[in-house]
Amino acid sequence: xxxxxxxxxxxxxxxxxxxxxxxxxxxxxxxxxxxxxxxxxxxxxxxxxxxxxxxxxxxxxxxxxxxxxxxxxxxxxxxxxxxxxxxxxxxxxxxxxxxxxxxxxxxxxxxxxxxxxxxxxxxxxxxxxxxxxxxxxxxxxxxx
Amino acid sequence: xxxxxxxxxxxxxxxxxxxxxxxxxxxxxxxxxxxxxxxxxxxxxxxxxxxxxxxxxxxxxxxxxxxxxxxxxxxxxxxxxxxxxxxxxxxxxxxxxxxxxxxxxxxxxxxxxxxxxxxxxxxxxxxxxxxxxxxxxxxxxxxx
Numbered sequence: 001x002x003x004x005x006x007x008x009x010x011x012x013x014x015x016x017x018x019x020x021x022x023x024x025x026x027x028x029x030x031x032x033x034x035x036x037x038x039x040x041x042x043x044x045x046x047x048x049x050x051x052x053x054x055x056x057x058x059x060x061x062x063x064x065x066x067x068x069x070x071x072x073x074x075x076x077x078x079x080x081x082x083x084x085x086x087x088x089x090x091x092x093x094x095x096x097x098x099x100x101x102x103x104x105x106x107x108x109x110x111x112x113x114x115x116x117x118x119x120x121x122x123x124x125x126x127x128x129x130x131x132x133x134x135x136x137x138x139x140x141x142x143x144x
Numbered sequence: 145x146x147x148x149x150x151x152x153x154x155x156x157x158x159x160x161x162x163x164x165x166x167x168x169x170x171x172x173x174x175x176x177x178x179x180x181x182x183x184x185x186x187x188x189x190x191x192x193x194x195x196x197x198x199x200x201x202x203x204x205x206x207x208x209x210x211x212x213x214x215x216x217x218x219x220x221x222x223x224x225x226x227x228x229x230x231x232x233x234x235x236x237x238x239x240x241x242x243x244x245x246x247x248x249x250x251x252x253x254x255x256x257x258x259x260x261x262x263x264x265x266x267x268x269x270x271x272x273x274x275x276x277x278x279x280x281x282x283x284x285x286x287x288x
Contacts, residue, residue, distance in 0.1 A: 001150070001151065001264070002148050002149070002150055003148070003149045003150070003151070003203050003205075003264065003266070004146050004147070004148055005146070005147045005149065005235040006145070006146055006147070006234070006235070007145065007147070008234050008235065024275045037226070041212065041226075041234060043212040043213055043224060044212040044213070044224040044225040044226045044227075044234070045224045045226050046213060046222065046223055046224030046227060047223045047224055047227040047284070047285045048224055048226050048227040048284075050227065050282075050285040051227065051281075051282060051283075051284035051285075052280075052281050052282040052284075053278050053281040053282075054226075055239065057201070057235075057239070059147050061147075068185065068187040068188040069187055069188070069190060078190065079190055079191045080187060080188040080189045080190035080191055080192055081188040082181070082185075082188045082189050082192050082198075082267075082268040082269070082270075083188075083189070083190060083191040083192040083194065083195065083270050084269075084270070085269055085270065085272075085275070089267060090150070090152050090185060090188070090267075091149040091150070091152065091201075091266045091267050093149070093201055093237065093266060093267050095199065095201070095239075095269060097275075097276060097278060120145070120147065122147070122235045122237060123226075123233060123234075123235050123237050124226040125226070125228075125229055125239060126226075126227050126228070126229065126284055126286070127278060127281050128229075128281070128283055128284070128286060129278065129279065129281045129282075130283065131168045131229075131241075132276070132277075132278075132281075133276075133277045133278060133279055133281065134197050134271060134273065134276075134277055135273065135277055135279060136196075137195075137196050137197040137271050137272070137273045137276075137277065138194075138195060138196040138273070139195075139272055139273060139274065140191070140192075140194035140195035140196075140270055141191045141194040141195075142270070142272060
């Protein structure tokens with residue numbers, strides 16, 4: 001049973017190649033980007049500018065080979081892809097919480113992006129502290 | 145340009161109909177569920193049990209009509225769907241951070257779910273406090 005999605009926009013960043021992309025947006029809080037929502041979806045942005053942070057869901061569209069196990073760059077031990085944020089996923093959906101700086105029409109200026117330039121946008125959701133922030137969450141195998 | 149995904153599993157909960165589903169998992173921390181990953185993807189779960197919280201991405205597969213604007217149940221004002229967590233999205237991707245209670249083989253016991261029984265699972269990512277928790281984030285129009 002296949003599930004079909006269509007991009008609702010495109011994400012513009014300064015990262016043209018994979019080796020330029022920070023491994024997490026939080027690690028590059030100053031990295032700027034722009035989320036362009038296609039005009040037909042602009043109506044859906046109403047009130048989004050009231051939020052300080054937004055969840056971006058997007059498509060890892062650049063030739064990632066799917067792997068179920070991979071070696072962590074941190075400790076070189078094998079981990080499952082579902083215990084990892086690596087893009088080599090069976091369904092290549094990327095997830096980033098970005099800071100929303102400004103909305104101008106169908107364009108959202110953001111920072112804290114770890115996303116390749118030209119990445120197809122699938123969804124935007126408001127980040128809401130009371131639903132999405134778990135300060136007591138552990139860091140699993142990736143704890144430092 | 146269509147993007148094609150295939151479910152990697154299915155989410156089991158006690159919510160058989162939409163009116164039973166809590167509007168957010170955080171609002172129903174005791175609501176239990178089980179995430180069944182299809183056997184072909186079980187290898188990808190290696191080490192996931194080291195995390196206390198996981199991000200579930202799934203498909204809103206139950207007949208949601210897409211709307212770009214909707215009336216908030218909170219204040220009855222019109223908001224864009226991208227300023228809302230409502231399922232009536234152009235690309236019906238659901239997002240929940242669930243507490244991971246136990247892993248038994250290809251099955252993850254979780255709590256804090258706001259998901260219909262039988263929902264197709266698209267991805268699992270580890271929730272990592274240092275990447276995903278923004279305690280200073282605002283609540284936008286939904287602030288109380």
